[in-house]
Amino acid sequence: MKINGNFNKLQDSYLFFNIAQKTSEFLKKNPGAPIIKMGIGDVTLPLPQACVDAMKKACDEMGVKETFRGYCDYEGYEFLRQAIADYYKEYGVDVSVDEIFVSDGAKSDVGNILDIFSDENTVLIPDPVYPVYVDTNIMAGRKILYIDANESNGFTPEPDYNVKADIIYLCSPNNPTGAVYDRAGLKKWVDYANAQDAVILFDAAYEAFIEDKDLPHSIFEIEGAKTCAIEFCSFSKTAGFTGTRCGYTVIPKELVREGRKIGELWLRRQSTKYNGTAYIIQRGAEAVFTPEGRAQIKENIDYYKRNTAILSEALSAKGIQYFGGKNSPYVWLKCPNNMKSWEFFDYLLTKCYIVGTPGSGFGKNGEGFLRLTGFGSYENTLIAAERIKNTL
Numbered sequence: 001m002k003i004n005g006n007f008n009k010l011q012d013s014y015l016f017f018n019i020a021q022k023t024s025e026f027l028k029k030n031p032g033a034p035i036i037k038m039g040i041g042d043v044t045l046p047l048p049q050a051c052v053d054a055m056k057k058a059c060d061e062m063g064v065k066e067t068f069r070g071y072c073d074y075e076g077y078e079f080l081r082q083a084i085a086d087y088y089k090e091y092g093v094d095v096s097v098d099e100i101f102v103s104d105g106a107k108s109d110v111g112n113i114l115d116i117f118s119d120e121n122t123v124l125i126p127d128p129v130y131p132v133y134v135d136t137n138i139m140a141g142r143k144i145l146y147i148d149a150n151e152s153n154g155f156t157p158e159p160d161y162n163v164k165a166d167i168i169y170l171c172s173p174n175n176p177t178g179a180v181y182d183r184a185g186l187k188k189w190v191d192y193a194n195a196q197d198a199v200i201l202f203d204a205a206y207e208a209f210i211e212d213k214d215l216p217h218s219i220f221e222i223e224g225a226k227t228c229a230i231e232f233c234s235f236s237k238t239a240g241f242t243g244t245r246c247g248y249t250v251i252p253k254e255l256v257r258e259g260r261k262i263g264e265l266w267l268r269r270q271s272t273k274y275n276g277t278a279y280i281i282q283r284g285a286e287a288v289f290t291p292e293g294r295a296q297i298k299e300n301i302d303y304y305k306r307n308t309a310i311l312s313e314a315l316s317a318k319g320i321q322y323f324g325g326k327n328s329p330y331v332w333l334k335c336p337n338n339m340k341s342w343e344f345f346d347y348l349l350t351k352c353y354i355v356g357t358p359g360s361g362f363g364k365n366g367e368g369f370l371r372l373t374g375f376g377s378y379e380n381t382l383i384a385a386e387r388i389k390n391t392l
C-alpha cells in the first residue's frame, strides 16, 4: 500500500491552519491578550435576516410529510439556479439553469474540478495566489508554471504567448492582492486561452465587492469566454455563508474539449462523489437574490468596506503603501522597513495583537507583503487602526 507521494511535496500545513496554530500558541503564552483576528477572510456579521427566515421556513417544510425532501438534484434545485441565472442577466450575461451547478462552496469546486482534467495538463497560476489552487494541483502531481503578479503589473499579469498552458487560474477581485482585472485585461486572457485550447478557472468569489461600474463581475461578460472558461462563485463572502456553505459553478455548454462537454463531465463527477447541497441551505441562498436579501447583503458588504477604508486610512497615515481594499475586502500592504512577511506578522502580533496573513504564504511574490481583512467587526477594526497608528 502506498500513499499519494505528492502529499510529500506539500508544505507541512495549509496556510490558514498554520496561522491559527501560531495564534493559539501566542495566546497560550499570553493568556487574555486582546487579539484582533484579521487573518483568514472569515465573515463576522450574522446571516442576512432574509436568509435566516427562508432557512427556518425550509426547516419547517422538512418536518412535514407533504413538503419533506430527500436527496436533491445533483446540480442543485432549479429555484436557486434560476435565481443565479437571473442575477447574471443584470451583468448582461446569458447563462441557462443547466449551465449552473450548486455546491457547498467555491473552495470545494475549485479543487474538485481537477478530477475531470488529465494530470498531464500544465497549469498556469499567478503568484501570489489563493493557496488552494497550488496545493490541489500539487496533490494531483500536475506541472505548475507561475506567472508573476507584482507592483509593476498592478498585480494583474497579462498572458505570455511563449508560455503554453492547459489550465489557467484567475481570481478577480483577487485574493490576496485585491487587484481587479478590467475588461481589456480579461479579454487578453480569454483570447490567449482560446488560442491555446486552454481552460480558464475563474474565481469570482469576491465579485460582490466590486464598486467601480466599469469592472467586470463575471468572465462571461467578456466575448469569447464561453468557449474557454469555468466560473466559480460563492455565498461565503457575499452573504456570510462561510459556515453555512453554498456556492456555484458555471460551465457554459460551448465549453467542449476532446469532443466532450465539460459541464457533462462535471455533472458526472458531482453525481458520483457529491449528494448535493442541503435543501434548507439552498433556500437560504435563494433568499440572497430577493429584494430584501439584496438590500441586506449590500448593508453587510458596505460595513466590511467601511472597515477596509478605516484600515487603508491608518496605513496611509503611517505612509505604508497598500493595494486593494476598494473593490475587495482585502488590504494588501507592503511591510514597513523592508520586513519579511513572517517577520512583520510576528511584529504585528506581538506589538499590536493583530493577526494578519503573511504575503509569502500566497507565493514568492507575496514576500514583503501582508494581507489584512475587512471582515472583522467595526469596533475591532477601529481598535486595530489605532494600534497601527500608535505602534508602527
Ligand code: MLT
Binding pocket: 039, 040, 041, 042, 107, 130, 175
Ligand atoms: C482567505 O482568507 O483567503 C479565505 O477566507 C479562504 C477561503 O475562502 O477558503
